[in-house]
Amino acid sequence: MATRPKMGGSGRVPIEPQRVDAPLTQSATFLVLTINDKDDPDAVKTVRSTVAKTDDLTKNVAFRDLQASFACTVGVGSEAWDQITNGLPRPAELHPFRKIEGKVHTAISTPGDLLFHIRADRRDLCFEFERQLMDLLGDTVTVVDETVGFRYFDVRDLLGFVDGTANPVGPAVDESIIVTQDEDAGSVGGSYVVVQKYVHDLKAWRALSTEQQEAVIGRTKLDNIELDDAPEGKQAAHKTLATIEGEDGQEYSILRDNMPFGNPGAKEFGTYFIGYSSRLWVIEKMLQRMFVGNPPGLHDRILDFSRPLTGTTFFVPAAGVLAGLDSD
Structure with a gap:
């Protein structure tokens, strides 16, 4: 499960990121935890030691099926x-x-000290890894959120649209998600990650015609073809609001590994948003445009049907940094 080597800004220092760019899988578990007592040295030591052993735990579980693309x-x-x-x-x-309050919708902020993004093509491998992980952590942590996601048909969300089309590919992946020497010398090889758990009002969504749904998303539903942008100053589609450009006009991408989740018996249907980036401001600007609107007041209409239950930000250190946490 080793990743390819990365290079720090000048190309002189080998940096190995975590498996941020692991392939899309059939199953995933998103586990957000808080440490019960950050002032307890023994508890912090247990957490730090467990986090440092993540690679060993990963190898132990991944070995059971080397074709299942297991990663954490x-x-x-x-x-x-x-x-x-x-x-x-x-x-x-x-x-x-940071909580974002729009005129109609709010992106809430929720607690989270640790995120474990566990994924594989087999649900049982995700389960087994989480079981071993929680055994090691014991009562030092509290589960804030545990969401089990699944791949839905041809990479669609439960709204019926293909999800993740704008993800970078090839060399653009590293440029989008891995912090370089020039950006932050102390965090080379790492990535920022933002997670939000959205629940959908499918009854209201399905009351829209296909054409109305497509106007909200900005793509055709059947074949995922991008639609023209709305005129400037008019209501923008989701795909337009989620497209971020810098002051120089350069477009910045993030890597999404979103997953549907749900329980039809409980009438729960949702999407777990998870976005990786080397620049946190890119994701924050995307969310600002969605919830406040661009121009302000014209929020992303997908929020009329999708409500966030969580919102948390993390940093994913390079693999070597993670493994070295237990060296003191």
């Missing part, structure tokens, strides 16, 4: 960074998820 990515939250990393330099942009 670990993110550390702002409020636990100093304790878990034992005082390593803080990533330049790392801070708690």
Whole structure:
């Protein structure tokens, strides 16, 4: 399960990121935890030691089926960074998820010290990894959210549209998600990650015609063809609001590994948003445009049918940094 080597800014220092760019899988578990007592040295030591052993745990589970694309990515939250990393330099942009209040909808902020993004083509491997992980952590942590996702048909969300079309490919992946020496020398090889758990009002969504749904998303439903942007100043589609450009006009991508989740018996249907980026501001600007609107007041109409239950930000340290946390 080793990743290819990465290079720091000048190309002189080999950096191995975590499996941020692991392939899309059939199943995933999104596990967000908080540390019960960050002032308890023994508890923090247990958490730090467990996090450092993530690669060993991964190998132990992945070996049971080498074709199942098992991977786990670990993110550390702002409020636990100093304790878990034992005082390593803080990533330049790392801070708690910032609540965004639009005129109609709000992106809420929820707690989270650790994120484990567990994925494989087999649900049982995700289950087994989580079981072993929680056995090691014991009562040092509390589960804030545990969501089991699944791949739905041809990579569609439960709204019926293909999800993740705008993901970078090839060399653009690393450029989009891996922090370089020039960006932040103390965080080379890492990535920022934002997670939000959305639940859908499918009854209201299905009351729309296919053409109305396509106007909300900005793509055709059947064949995923991109539609023309709305005129400037008019209501923009989701795909337009989620497209971020810098002041120089350069377009910035993020890597999404979203997953549907749900329980039809409980009438629960949702999408777990997870976005990786080397620049946290890109994701934050995307969410600002969605919830506040661009122009302000014209929010992303997908929010009329999809409500966020969580919102948390983490930093995913390079693999070597993670493994070295237990060296003190």
